Amino acid sequence: MAKNKLQKFADMKTFDRVFEPEKEAFINGDFSLKGKWREKVFKNDNPIVLELGCGKGEYTVGLGIQDPSKNYIGVDIKGARIWAGAKQANEENLLNVAFLRTNVDFIEHFFAEDEVDEIWLTFSDPQPKKPNKRLSSRPFIERYLKFLKQDGIVHLKTDNTSLYLSTLDEIESHQYELLFSAINVYEKDWERFSPRMKEVMSIKTYYETLFGNKGFKTKYCAFKPYV
Ligand SMILES: C[S@@+](CC[C@H](N)C(=O)[O-])C[C@H]1O[C@@H](n2cnc3c(N)ncnc32)[C@H](O)[C@@H]1O
Numbered sequence: 001m002a003k004n005k006l007q008k009f010a011d012m013k014t015f016d017r018v019f020e021p022e023k024e025a026f027i028n029g030d031f032s033l034k035g036k037w038r039e040k041v042f043k044n045d046n047p048i049v050l051e052l053g054c055g056k057g058e059y060t061v062g063l064g065i066q067d068p069s070k071n072y073i074g075v076d077i078k079g080a081r082i083w084a085g086a087k088q089a090n091e092e093n094l095l096n097v098a099f100l101r102t103n104v105d106f107i108e109h110f111f112a113e114d115e116v117d118e119i120w121l122t123f124s125d126p127q128p129k130k131p132n133k134r135l136s137s138r139p140f141i142e143r144y145l146k147f148l149k150q151d152g153i154v155h156l157k158t159d160n161t162s163l164y165l166s167t168l169d170e171i172e173s174h175q176y177e178l179l180f181s182a183i184n185v186y187e188k189d190w191e192r193f194s195p196r197m198k199e200v201m202s203i204k205t206y207y208e209t210l211f212g213n214k215g216f217k218t219k220y221c222a223f224k225p226y227v
Contacts, residue, residue, distance in 0.1 A: 035112030057085020
């Protein structure tokens with residue numbers, strides 16, 4: 001393994017609010033922070049927002065800085081990616097930012113009923129050959145519904161047209177409540193629509209920049225999956 005990666009893994013163990021549980025610590029339903037993220041990690045009663053497949057965690061950190069009235073948890077399977085966001089959060093002492101290294105397949109083991117207010121899916125893998133592996137597919141939404149509040153919102157930001165369109169199809173076929181959709185976020189007059197959303201959309205992830213530079217348009221939709 002590259003030395004750089006080993007150093008990042010070692011750094012991760014020293015950062016505050018970074019959790020890398022072994023499977024045995026959560027698979028039997030006894031993850032110690034389940035239902036207790038506010039009390040034990042954030043030490044406040046503020047809403048909790050997840051970024052699933054967060055990569056370097058640009059949304060987790062960016063929203064955490066923009067809006068300290070909410071708590072943000074970035075989730076990804078790859079520790080060497082999380083490292084970037086975790087390092088920034090640690091250096092800037094962002095007390096409302098945490099990271100969880102795990103597979104999203106197991107996400108319901110980490111949060112209790114009604115513990116989460118919002119979920120961001122940022123440039124998720126489009127999984128063209130495995131639609132049920134898409135983080136906006138019904139099997140994942142069913143996992144999220146175990147801990148998402150009744151009025152909870154899922155946000156999807158992607159450069160991938162088929163992931164965007166398949167998510168809109170899912171919203172329609174399962175009769176989720178579509179709150180908003182934009183086929184090109186850069187053409188939207190966010191200032192007029194919502195100055196806060198302009199700020200939110202100004203955060204650019206690593207993949208957004210990578211594919212944006214190749215001409216891919218960024219799409220966004222938000223929905224409430226409870227019916
Ligand atoms: C295309 S990258 C996007 C990363 C970041 N959100 C961005 O926009 O730069 C997809 C990320 O999702 C993570 N990922 C994919 N499937 C996952 C799963 N089942 N559980 C956890 N992480 C996953 C990958 O490790 C990767 O970091």
